[in-house]
Amino acid sequence: MKLTREFYIPTGAVKVSDKNSDAVAYLFDNTKGKPAAMMFYGKQAKPVWHFWYDNATRREGAIKAGFEKRQAATERKAALRAEDKAKTSGLVVGDILVSSWGYDQTNIDYYEVTAIHGKNAVTICQIAAHSKDTGNMTGECVPQSGAFIGKPMRKVAKDGRVRITSFASARKWNTHTVAGVPVGPKDRWTAYA
Numbered sequence: 001m002k003l004t005r006e007f008y009i010p011t012g013a014v015k016v017s018d019k020n021s022d023a024v025a026y027l028f029d030n031t032k033g034k035p036a037a038m039m040f041y042g043k044q045a046k047p048v049w050h051f052w053y054d055n056a057t058r059r060e061g062a063i064k065a066g067f068e069k070r071q072a073a074t075e076r077k078a079a080l081r082a083e084d085k086a087k088t089s090g091l092v093v094g095d096i097l098v099s100s101w102g103y104d105q106t107n108i109d110y111y112e113v114t115a116i117h118g119k120n121a122v123t124i125c126q127i128a129a130h131s132k133d134t135g136n137m138t139g140e141c142v143p144q145s146g147a148f149i150g151k152p153m154r155k156v157a158k159d160g161r162v163r164i165t166s167f168a169s170a171r172k173w174n175t176h177t178v179a180g181v182p183v184g185p186k187d188r189w190t191a192y193a
Helices: 056-086
Strands: 014-017 023-029 035-041 049-052 096-101 107-117 121-135 138-148 153-158 161-163 169-172 176-178 181-183 187-190
Touching (some): 023 056, 138 181
Antiparallel strands (some): 014 023, 023 035, 121 138, 121 153
16 A cells, blocks of 8 residues: 555645745644644655644745755756756767776777767767686786777767666776777776686
8 A cells, every 4th residue: 555645644634835946845733732744745655754842933944944954955956957958968969979888807998989860869889898817717908999880879878878778887098089089098808718
């Protein structure tokens, strides 16, 4: 059985809504006759808090503080959403992305940006890597620009990062370009058994 908000609100409680947020407080007296209140945010069924106070003035102060806290949180979320919306892909055609992933081993995959779509969408394609063993199940690798081995994928990119799968994301590999060729660091891989 899922409990609703009405389950928590005592009979005869007075509802007070905040004009600048989605916070709602319910005022009532507890079983001992003390001023009490509970506050809800948004569509929550369970109260954020539920307290009794020595007097009505303290209860009003707590409600005011609760409303202000919710307003500040709402403003922070709105600012973060606006900031996130303003972010661009941070990539250009020809950029190379590196993805390092694995459990008990380090796999390295490279992707090349082949197209930019609008502000945040890119088309990427997996590319081959030149790899060299350096020791016991370890090695170094660098990408081979233009050596496509996968199918093109359209992905969302923000600040030079792209989510490839649920367990792997890729970041911009190249630090600069020389004669139009992306240049970046060697990556280290490890193998398992």
